[in-house]
Amino acid sequence: MKLFPYAHATHPQWRMAAALVLAQLRAQMALPDHAKAPALALLYITDHYASEAQAILEHLSAELPEVTDWAGTVGVGVSANNVEYFDEPALAVMLCDLSPDQYRVFSGVAPLSASGREPGADGFVAHTALVHADSGTPELAELIAEVAERTASGYLFGGLAGSRDASVQFAFSSAGNLRGHGAASGVFHGGLSGVAFGPDVGLVSRVTQGAQPVDRERGITAIEGNLVLSLDGEPALDVLLRSLDITLERPQEAIDRLRTTLVGLTLPQHALADAAGPRERQARGQFGPEVLVRHIIGLDPGRRGMAIADTPPVGTRLALCERNAQAARADLTRVCAEIREELEPEELSLPVAAALAAHELEAAPHPARRIAGAVYVSCAGRGGPHFGAPSAELQIVRRALGDVPLVGFFAGGEIAHHRLYGYTGVLTVFTMPV
Structure with missing residues (x-):
């Protein structure tokens, strides 16, 4: 060759x-x-x-x-x-x-x-x-x-x-x-x-x-289709608003912040296969190849959920991130x-x-x-x-x-x-x- x-x-x-x-x-x-x-x-x-x-x-x-x-x-x-x-x-x-x-x-x-x-x-x-x-x-x-x-x-x-x-x-x-x-x-x-x-x-x-994580990783504990309802047992929308320090009472400010925010997903089988590595990398502000980055595509205030551009199963680890x-x-x-x-x-x-x-x-x-x-x-x-x-x-x-x-x-x-x-x-x- x-x-x-x-x-x-x-x-x-x-x-x-x-x-x-x-x-x-x-x-x-x-x-x-x-x-x-x-x-x-x-x-x-x-x-x-x-x-x-x-x-x-x-x-x-x-x-x-x-x-x-x-x-x-x-x-x-x-x-x-x-x-x-x-x-x-x-x-x-x-x-x-x-x-x-x-x-x-x-x-x-x-x-x-x-x-x-x-x-x-x-x-x-x-x-x-x-x-x-x-x-x-x-x-x-x-x-x-x-x-x-x-x-x-x-x-x-x-x-x-x-x-x-x-x-x-x-x-x-x-x-x-x-x-x-x-x-x-x-x-x-x-x-x-x-x-x-x-x-x-x-x-x-x-x-x-x-992309770089902006908050700690949490587990998806309830989801319907692409609508994440809870993270570590807490309403997903509440986690999102608190983590990004935004409120729906100031919608334009919230929209501007959400446009730059993504989610990093680690499926259950990948988290188990490399249990120590991902946490180590996230502590250094890095994602490894086991993480799939997806967009946030909507919010559901009535159900306190956030919609993402994927349909991960319960047990998937989710971290908010930004480019x-x-x-x-x-x-x-x-x-x-x-x-x-x-x-x-x-x-x-x-x-x-x-x-x-x-x-x-x-x-x-x-x-x-x-x-x-x-x-x-x-x-x-x-x-x-x-x-x-x-x-x-x-x-x-x-x-x-x-x-x-x-x-x-x-x-x-x-x-x-x-x-x-x-x-x-x-x-x-x-x-x-x-």
Whole structure:
């Protein structure tokens, strides 16, 4: 495995952006440490190009005939190493140096085998999967969990398409489609698609949260649907008003405060599995990956309840929280450090040590880093606008990982494990064999 060629560009005309991307890719494919003829491409476009998705895929496919499989989606922004393109016409492409027997592109016309841990008809076993999905898909959470069950590890990473125009996904598989769907174009609307990876594809993935608890965690003791009625036996609305120091007698003040307040949910099975960790992190003002952040969507003064954008069971732990740029920066730095530490060998040779110690401006994608490429899916509510400066979020990633190939997009919801997150970032790196 060699480094994954990647490229990115912005231009009002998609053909010009595509030409810039193709020039970058061809230049990298000529380098000795980069892959020369990768078969799998990841393609992310901003919603400025959404109406031209089919033309973009056809053009890039024609210009890169060695690439036989395509996957990707649209976002309100796209990203690459050290840069974000928010609310402007842009695209990013990464060519993955993986053998065709190590992955499968899937979609509604080329679904994953339902056998889970057992090989499919072609002998392929899905171990993990990159998933792109449409937020308007009915029973989306259940579908995500079903895809996770079709992988041996149960681990997914990815996100929901984010678009103010058409919500599109790219999924073109050289392995073929279901009978009767042979003419599928590779551009889809609705449902789920992505790439499943076999057990020999090395991946390291982490979830970073962007919210910070503002009060202690409490247990949900009564709930009807999405209306939380009591927390630790006390009316939920009373807890909310007291914790935020607001009153319904001053409605505008209360509304302004509630607009910035979210809830962090820890389901009972996750709280039991990691009983000490979550409390430790919350004491430091952090959430761990077991916490799902959701909106408060209404209040019920008559029943003294608060409505949230989820339907958790009784016993779920709930903490009021708010988005916090400083906490988001600290947590992103933490997960990047965890990935880097996991990949660095215990004993370093002189060349390896020099590569890992290089200044960020000189940090080359040295093989010692063992990162062939990376995918970063972040919430559309994060990025430079949340971190305080253009491209600030991706600059944090680069400072931690070095100048590695990376593409991604800003999503309407993030997927990790078998769950759907919000206000998070999901960073996944493809590792080279030791």
